[in-house]
Amino acid sequence: MTATSPSPISSKADQSFWYRLTHLSLPWKVTWVYLSIMLVLPVAAMLLKAATVGPAKFWEIATDEIALSTYVVTFVTAFIASAINGVFGTLIAWVLVRYDFPGKRIVDAAVDLPFALPTAVAGLTLATVYSDNGWIGSLFVPLGIKISFTRLGVGMAMLFISLPFVVRTLQPVLQDLEKETEEAAWCLGASPLQTFLLVILPPLIPPVLTGVALGFARAVGEYGSVVIIAGNVPFQDLIAPVLVFQRLEQYDYAGATVVGTVLLLISLVLLVVINVLQTWGRRYDDRG
Amino acid sequence: MTTEAKSALSYTNPPTPRTAPRAQGAWVKWLLISITILYLGLILFIPALNVFVEAFSGGVGPFFDNLKSPAFLNSVKLTVIIAAIAVPINTVFGLCAAWAIARNYFPGRTLLLSIIDLPFAISPVVAGLMFVLLFGRNGWFGPVLDTAGIRIIFALPGMVIVTAFVTMPFVAREVIPVLEEMGSEQEEAAKTLGATDWQTFWRVTLPNIRWGLLYGVILTNARAMGEFGAVSVVSGNIAGKTQTMPLFVEEAYKQYKTPEAYSAAVILALLAVVTLVLKEIVERKSRITDVQE
Structure with missing residues (x-):
């Protein structure tokens, strides 16, 4: 978001905070009501449900053998x-x-x-292509490597769905990069390697890391494509979101909620990390 | 993903073919292009091609026969109904939220932006779980809904709600940068000249943001029709009743009805292709608008 100067309409500045809160315009009302019902309420429902489990029991469920193995596989x-x-x-x-x-x-x-293709279709076609008699999977059979229905398959699905993030965060930054700077470095006697490492690379690091973090967040939460391409066997290729789903199917609400809360908290941490990375990347904006 | 900004940039600085000052430039270029094509081939192109090859491997006749099955037709109907409810709701919300954020400066503005982004960060399964805990039989509102005889979980309302949840940020995300770029001068001028809020919105704001808005709506629709995880949690996956197209694909595949799965997958893949084509068109249109300004 590019920050522009504050709106010049400041006649409302003398009105009290409470007056403004109770006399919100229609768009504000819609925004708050919708966010409260659709976002705050469900998040609160889950956190409170997790709280009723009790800290000792929560820790026990969150760190049981299967749960721990799914975190390792997922992350x-x-x-x-x-x-x-x-x-x-x-x-x-x-x-x-x-x-x-x-x-x-x-x-x-x-x-x-990967943004446009429904994840179920992605999982279906990746599972076929990377299966033992699929177009690509069959090439790995002589090497003794199985891809579909193993952890490698989970990795393929995650590669697919996290692909666009780095490309799309990096493209605008690369386009902004002025070629004159590189040519100047070259004129001043820098080698191609020096030009790349010292001139081109530094401004690219924040957007690349942002893209990686966005892709990681998406891959951690992914369900549709992974559940189809994986065998969903505990300790092998069972991921945390699938564990939540399985527990829910067995009406184990406490078990599902605890693992779900762990995933939610990790999502929140990742969101903060992504915001910090984006702010860091913006430090180059002022120099333009 | 400020594609608007990206396309605007690519127009003002047309990509000049890089005439490398060094001799090794040409083979480096083709090596990097080859790696790109190979990597995208393994991850994207071959799997995408496979959808169509598998679907038509039995011939065109069986393909269309699969599409005529009642279970599939029901899933299409349900998917369209869900998108038809969730997309307009999120369009209205997205416009309101975008206006609130782009036209106002207040403490916690960045926080509000992050909160709106939250549905992208939360796993779809966790999103579904949250609504089960809210509206399910043992949930907060479960007893109340039970006595009133309203079913939300394992029924259409729940599927619409979770779809609206996972597609919440798209419109706001796309409209905010356009609103910020547009500035508020034109709107203030309209108001000074006596236009009501509605007139200002319809005649000044909307024409300016139409491409960004359309892009947001396209993305919302693609995700709404393709959502699997969250819908799967709240649907109960009852064939012919609460089965959307993505759920139909998975169910058919699990039951070893691979041809049926691929026939439905082709329809969803075509939806993705249409989405990408529309996105290209919208990007070009917004580029033309940029030039005219």
Whole structure:
């Protein structure tokens, strides 16, 4: 968000806070009422339900063997997938901004496919393509590598859904990068490697990390594509969101709520981290 | 994802083919392009192509036969109904929230922005769980709803509510940057000239933000029709009753009716393609508007 100067209409400044609170305009009322019902109420319902479990019991459920194994599978796989996309996303953004080649527009548009394609379809087709007799999966059978219905499959689904984030956060920054700066570095005798490491890379780090964090947050919460491509076997490829779903199916509301609360709190932490990264990235804005 | 800003930029600075000052430029370029295509091929293109190949592997006839099954037609109907309710609700909310945030400066503005983004950060399963705890049989409002004879969970209302939840931020996200870029001068001028709030909105604000708004609505619709996790939690997945298209795909696949699953998947994949095409059109239109200004 670009910050512009405050609105010049300040005649309301002398009105008291309470007056303003009780005389909100229609859009404000809609915003508050909708957010209260749709967001505050359900989050409160879950946190209070988690609170009724009691701290000792909460800790016991949150750290039981199966729950712990799902955290490890979820977070380690999501971290690896978002990190891989950090590298390849940077490369893709670079290629899309700096080079021209036939079919570039289609490639650019296709990067958004994971946003547009329903996750159930993504899971279905990835499970087929990476299965033992699928187009790509069959190539790995001679190597003894199974992808679908293993943790590698979970990783593939997470790679798919977290792909667009780094590309899309990096593209505008790369476009803003003035080529003159690079040429100046080159004229001053910097080697291509020095130019890349010292001139191009520093402003790209915040958007890349933001993209990785966004992709990680999305991969941690992903359910649809993973549940289809994974075998959902505890201690192997069962992820935390699927565990929540399974417990709910068994009417284990306390168990579902506790693991759900752990996931919710982690989402909140990630949201804060992403905001900090975005603020950090904006420090370059003022220099333009 | 400020695509508007991105497209505006790419127009003002047309991408000049990089004439590398060094000799190794050309092969580096083609190496990087090849890696890009290979990576996207493995992750995106081959899986996307596979949807269509699998769906038509039995021929065109069986494909259309699968689409005529009552369970599938019911799932289409339900998906359309849910989107038809959730998308307008979130459009109104998104416009209100965008106006509130873009036109006002107040403490906690960034916090409010983050709160609106929250549904993107929360796992869809957790979102569904929250509403089960609210409206389910053992939930807060469960006893009240039970005596009133209203079913929300395992029925259409619950599916609409969770869909509205997961698609909440799209419109506001897309409209806020456009509103900020537009500035409030035109609206103030309209008000000075005696226009009512509604007239100002319809005749001044809306024409200015229409492309951003449309883009937000397209994204909301795509997610609303494709949502799986949250809807799956609250639906109960009763075939012919509470089964949306994505749920139909999963159910068919689990029951080894792979051709049926792929026939439905093609329809959803086409929805994704239409979404991407519309997005391209909207981006071009907003670019043209930028140039005219």
